[in-house]
Amino acid sequence: MKQRTKLMIPGPVDVWDETLEALGRPVVSNFTEDWAPIQTETIALLKKIFQTQNDLFILTSAGSGAVEMGVASIFSRGEKVAAVSNGPFALRSIEILRAYDCDVVEIENGWGCGADLDQVEAALKQHPDVAGIVVVANETSTGVRNQAKELAQMAHARDIPILVDAISGMGGYDLPVDKWELDILCTSSNKALETPPGLGFVSVSERAWSVIDRKAAASGRGWYYNLSNWKQYREQGRYAPTTMATSMIMGLRASLKRIIEVETLEGHWARYAWAQKAVRTGLRNIGFEMLAPDDVASFTVTTVCKHPSMAHEQEVRDYLAAKHNFTVSGTMRKTEGKAFRVSHMGRSSSKEYLIPFLLGIEEFLREEKGIDVPLGASLVGLELPGY
Template sequence: MLRKNYIMAPGPTPVPIDILLAGAKETIHHRTPQFLEIIEKTLEEAKYLFQTSNRVYVFVSSGTGAMEAAVTNLVNPGEKAIVVVSGKFGERWKEICQAFGIDVVEIALEWGEAVTPEQIEKAMKENPDAKVIFTTHSETSTGTVMDLKAIAELTRNTDRVLVTDEVSGLLAEPLKMDEWGVDVVVSGSQKGIMMPPGLGFITLSKKAWALVEQNKCPKYYYDLRYYDKNYPDNPWTPAVNMIYMLNQSVKMLKEEGIENIWNRHRVLGEATRAAVKALGLELFSKRPGNVCTAVTVPAGVDGKKITKIMRDKYGVTIAGGQEHLANKIFRIAHLGYVSLFDSITAISALEFTLHELGYPVKFGEGVKAAMEIFHREGVAG
């Protein structure tokens, strides 16, 4: 039987054809006035995605490259940094810091838990010499979102610099960088921005730039002073055709509108969570967000087979658990270029798969629950 493929994993996410076609344009030289005009306009418009008036710098990298840039431009070797570790990507902050000789003050949480403002405040009081706090707005490995706005309230009128990983959270979760007082935001192209992997982004407040100017951590490619001096030009060779795609992506996202984008992800997240519960499954996260829904694998079912059957038989790619959660959870994304029908397709594929693996499923219960959310929200019907 004919099979269509659906990406319902939290990155890379589906890419609209108009964005792909934008990348198929002729590659022009990156030091010409013609390209500089394109990248200048694109980066200016990209500020909208972060809800900031600060410059947005772009790297030829994944989101991890932007994370490394944040670490190496803000903290010196031997200095303290507070790092929230509640999943795989909080661990990444920790590992990058340790790789550059930074003294990590770890706020360690169980995977699936979200850090609280009280925990951040306690770490700040106990470590007055730790000027930078590294957080993860959306912990993709567990489907958990933290209260970034409340945490920013603790740091905005202090000399502390709040950094957040928005690689998956950007556009799926509300973010008002300037209004909330978030100092540094990093992200990547292959999630909510609806592009292929290949670009990393960072934007910084004036308070954060004061640390950049004084920083002595060894670096070269990711030295933000080079990027700022050459802005909007890139100090190194930029990904010309990816900038074309970014230009098209920003146009499409601005046309939809940031509030509408946030709301779309909220509705998709609520519908997926309702579907999972209707099937008798348990959510893994204690504070689930709108990037992906992490689901506990039911007893007696092989979690690896869930992802394999959905992908290889039904054409729906979801994600399994990482590290110690392998085979214990699976994650269904609702991120980026995803509609209600994509989510319904993923839920129906999950129903088929669970039935095949011997889990008691009443066909249509999950789909029905999702559709009721879509109807309630005025999305359909």
């Protein structure tokens, strides 16, 4: 029988047994009294991970739907919006902005680099009428963390909101919504929150609500992806305007309880930090280079430049799939074919996955490229924790 494929892609991720067990429980309706304590507990757990007291909504959606909800609710047609552009998912947020007829001030930075704050400052001075800033906190394709805290400070100095796409960031490192005053933050279930895909999350600050409420009567805001509509339903005692994905939320609750009550949030971040170091150190030990420099490197996914011996990055991915049942992602757009992505989220942030993965790449270099890589060279200098 074929062995189970092990996902080392940046979403969906392999999840823990507690989550799978919770997903298999009997279906509960969100229109019954049984649902209220489940919803209340899940929101409370999410707020601990977000580090926020802001309003927080759970929607049946991919992460991009959560971003669309934020854009549709806080920006108006024709408004000028500044967007940091340094990767494919920044380009997606720009596509969403343009789909709502926003006038985008695209602040282009190099792929593999963090946001150039001086360049952002210059763009804001050149366009003093911008209505807000949009940034991807963690660029999943390039493996880069952007400076959400500093960009929020720039926005608030001009009395405008910031919208943060934290789809592959939230849960993977310290990203404190209230402390950094992140007005709208959007994420999803299937990355560092270690749950299968299907749920989106949006947190909304008081500053954001003041803007949204002022624009609520404007046409063209849609119905489902409209925070004003969700707010009205909540004020009526409803959690959402539609049927909710209750089984998915029960799986999410199990994942969040594991993070908060078993690992602790700090322990969860520590596992991701160890996994990041293991991947970067291990692959450098055997001749690979990383796309992102260490100071802006993602804690959830590492983008690895193809080895000098390789014509195309697909070679190593095909080998890992055929010989070791690891599924690893390529990259997108500008870096396609030149690099591959290694996720360290969910189970792939454990030594159970990462040690065989690193040894598998060593084996690829020996067997396919004829390079004399000593067995275990990728593990030199790695501290092996309990996870």
